Amino acid sequence: MSSDGDTALSLDGVTKRFGAVCAVDRLSFDVSQGEVYGFLGGNGAGKTTSLRMVLDIIRPTEGRITVLGRDPGRENASEIGFLPEERGLYRNMTALDTIVYFGRLKGMSAAAARTEGSTLLDRFGLSANARSPMNQLSKGMAQKVQLATAVVNRPRLLMLDEPFSGLDPVNQGLLEDEIKRAAADGATVIFSTHVMQHAERLCDRLLLLAKGRKKFQGTLDEARALLPARLSVIAQQSLAALPGVESVAEGAEIGGGWRECKLRLEPGVEPGDVLERCFAAGISLRRFEEHRPSLHDVFLHLVGPAGAQT
Structure with missing residues (x-):
């Protein structure tokens, strides 16, 4: 104030x-x-x-x-x-x-x-x-x-x-x-x-x-910051057990053992923390991309679809 x-x-x-x-x-x-x-x-x-x-x-x-x-x-x-x-x-x-x-x-x-x-x-x-x-x-x-x-x-x-x-x-x-x-x-x-x-x-x-x-x-x-961070990665190993990762949606294999995955992080976990843990665990990455929530995403999260009607 x-x-x-x-x-x-x-x-x-x-x-x-x-x-x-x-x-x-x-x-x-x-x-x-x-x-x-x-x-x-x-x-x-x-x-x-x-x-x-x-x-x-x-x-x-x-x-x-x-x-x-x-x-x-x-x-x-x-x-x-x-x-x-x-x-x-x-x-x-x-x-x-x-x-x-x-x-x-x-x-x-x-x-x-x-x-x-x-x-x-x-x-x-x-x-x-x-x-x-x-x-x-x-x-x-x-x-x-x-x-x-x-x-x-x-x-x-x-x-x-x-x-x-x-x-x-x-x-x-x-x-x-x-x-x-x-x-x-x-x-x-x-x-x-x-x-x-x-x-x-x-x-x-x-x-x-x-x-x-x-x-x-x-x-x-x-x-x-009210919404969990989301990541899009291409990796050769599973990231499901990585600390700070709340959920993983794995896509189809794209060749050579590489697989595209969508990660939802636990509240308070930063994408940089996950990247460091990937390196520490020896996980190979070809892509590591953060998807920041939009203000519209935050609004829907806080008020729901009914409150967002215009």
């Missing part, structure tokens, strides 16, 4: 009920300043509800939230950027005026918002469309404008709710670049997603959420 001076966001025992439905259940976590933090879970996990409580759109039933050292509220608006999952902009407003409007809502002067908006449109390849009404822009262009409204005030805390949903590969790459840019400028970035590959590429730490409850919080390496 971070000290208060180093914490951008803190949830302490936060619960949110809608009648008989508990959307968020005693959720506690801290996000340190400058982190890129992934908020991961399937549909109905409680991600959007949690972010809306941080923004003070809805209030928790129980628990405490601290945002940039303060309680949630309008006074945080100038330091927060938010990209909602359900997106929509004023159809008859031009692209630049749309960005300026949101900048003004966040406490920027009209001149500062217009300057930063023009810079963003240029960076996103939309300078020629600055005066185009939103209803004349393609879906991809409109998504870029929406992103610009979230970052126009150069927020200290940038929150993105399912930001990759509906984006084509080019715009997904642009969004990943903007997340990296914001973090490099010192912002704390929190994004929710059910697409684990984005979290694997971007996150310093991540939280896995299922049915409103925290299942895991930590780094990607710490998440992967």
